[in-house]
Amino acid sequence: MPIMLDNLPFGFTNDGERATLHVLKSPTVEVDVSDYGATVVGIRCLDKFSRMDDVISGFSGVHGYERHSKQIGSVVEHGCSEQNGRSSDNSIGKKIWKSETNGTRSVTFKYVRRDDEDGQKGNVNLFVKYKLQGSQLQVQHMATTDRDTTINMTNKLYFNLSGHTLWSDLKHHLVTLYSNSYIDSYGETRSVENTVFDLRKPTFLSNDRIVGIQPTQEKPNGRSFCLSPSEHKKLVARIKHVSNGRIVTIETSQPFVSLDCASDFDLVEGKNGVKYNRHSCVAVTPQNHPPCSEKIDAPQRVNLKAGDSFGHSTWYSFSHTL
Template sequence: MKITTTKFGEHEGNTVYSYKLENNQGMSISCITLGCIITEIQTPNQNGEIENVVLGYDDVASYLERTNYFGAVVGRVAGRIDKGEFELNGQQYSLPQNENTNHLHGGPNGFDRQVWDAELIETESEVGVEFSYLSKDGEAGYPGNLTVKISYLLNNENELHIKYYATTDKDTLVNLTNHTYFNLSGNVKKDILSHQLKIKSQKILELNNDFIPTGEFLNVESTPFDFRDGKEIKEAVLSEHPQIKLVGQGIDHPFLLDENHNEEIMLADKESGRKLIIETDEQSVVVYTSNMLDESFKVRDVQSKKYLAICLETQGLTDSIHHPKFSPCILKVGEEYKTTTKYKFTTI
């Protein structure tokens, strides 16, 4: 196993470094200090052919030009906060609105746009990088100096472990996730409509017209959102269900997970034979079938379009600060925010 460090570019006077983590099985993960972005994941198909299975760019400018959050860590709070405001400990806080009236993924200058510090990790069993960032009190409207550490660790079992850690000096909100777009066909040969998706989830969050949770849980049984037995993604996104049509004929919904660390999320592509198994500490996974991608740009040499990839964002429930029956994403002084998600790349 080894790590290769190169210069990726610059942002606001800071050098952006790229780290390529390689194991002994031919798998590699490339990530950069801008937004902890995962730029490539190279994995073998059923014939041993190694190809990239995520969307990304090869330069800093492309990541900054668009707000699709390819491969990035988003925060302080992933997802949408209704009207960009919340109350905590009797005080009202206002956040920048960057999606109509919503505050989305930490705002227009969130964690995905920051250059993080990095330390390399090399042991007998894994290679990785630990990113760190101090989000200062008042940044993007949030209270507290928030110290954040994100680790990407690759082992010889073709497993990527993402570990999130944060502490604060004032009570604040934290709900972190990674926003990688997966396409297991290899080098984006096709869209993900024929990918098989399986999720151990009986309930999703219903969304209103602003894509904010209504607070109601919908049972997936007899709906397009029932992935408990696994099915092709197109069976869901091509349906006439009002929640599918609401978000642009696709999925952009939190699924409440029934289990943790027991192969609760699985994505597979029969043609390439690749399979991704995701296990997490988190309460939910936001499934996004890239139904909002437009056709005005290219992802490397591939034309952007709907359903080009799928995001599987493990996180706490969206907009939980406004819903008392959700588990809150409040981090208190003296507490630690700690969560891990594992991505295992294998074949069918």
């Protein structure tokens, strides 16, 4: 069965702009993406009982995304751990992007960030391409600029593999994070060995474990992990629901990743009337560099020179146990 593409209305913004939902479909996975913020709105996949359900948080129309400051599923350009996925009304995650479909296989969104927009230099062409092949979704972020500028693009997708029908906490989720080191609150690289951050073996996301991993005011960067600096595709994480068997495997070309278990969610009402509570979903977010303290010199975003291009990809593969 070929991959199908549907285009559906997604409401109007407060400024009267029309938002559109593009739906990519394969026999095993369906992905909803909107031109509002180039946002991943929904991902439906099968479990071991052949039940299809939506496994990421989001909203049923554009007004839900306008109301909330958190950039749930949309493109995040700033240091996403530092910002915790929040955005201003002027951020690229709150804009209508131009869309272009490539047959039924992919959707590409484009937004031109003008010079001095949101305090950034240069006229920057931003591109996000969503491509569904079988059970794998590839998200490709690209950019070019006419002036030296800085950029860091990613999407923050909050998963709960229970699905919206049975949405609950994360206690049935096993996470494996393939990282040997993390960034501490002083911007130093530390080994995960013998720490709460060692997730190299499958680990249940109990509330106690989440509280230990999540950043605090004293440890704002405790959830940022280091990957290989290579720009080649590499394994990042594997999340498994032990009851229904759903699995998402995440790979990326980015050198860092953040882990966020929605510690600041407070009964956010999302799709199908489901309320997203604290610790009810998890985001594993690849990025170029985690936000850091003044003691570390590495940039929070990519330095992009005029005439050069920025490009990274992340792959989400969906499967289930038998």
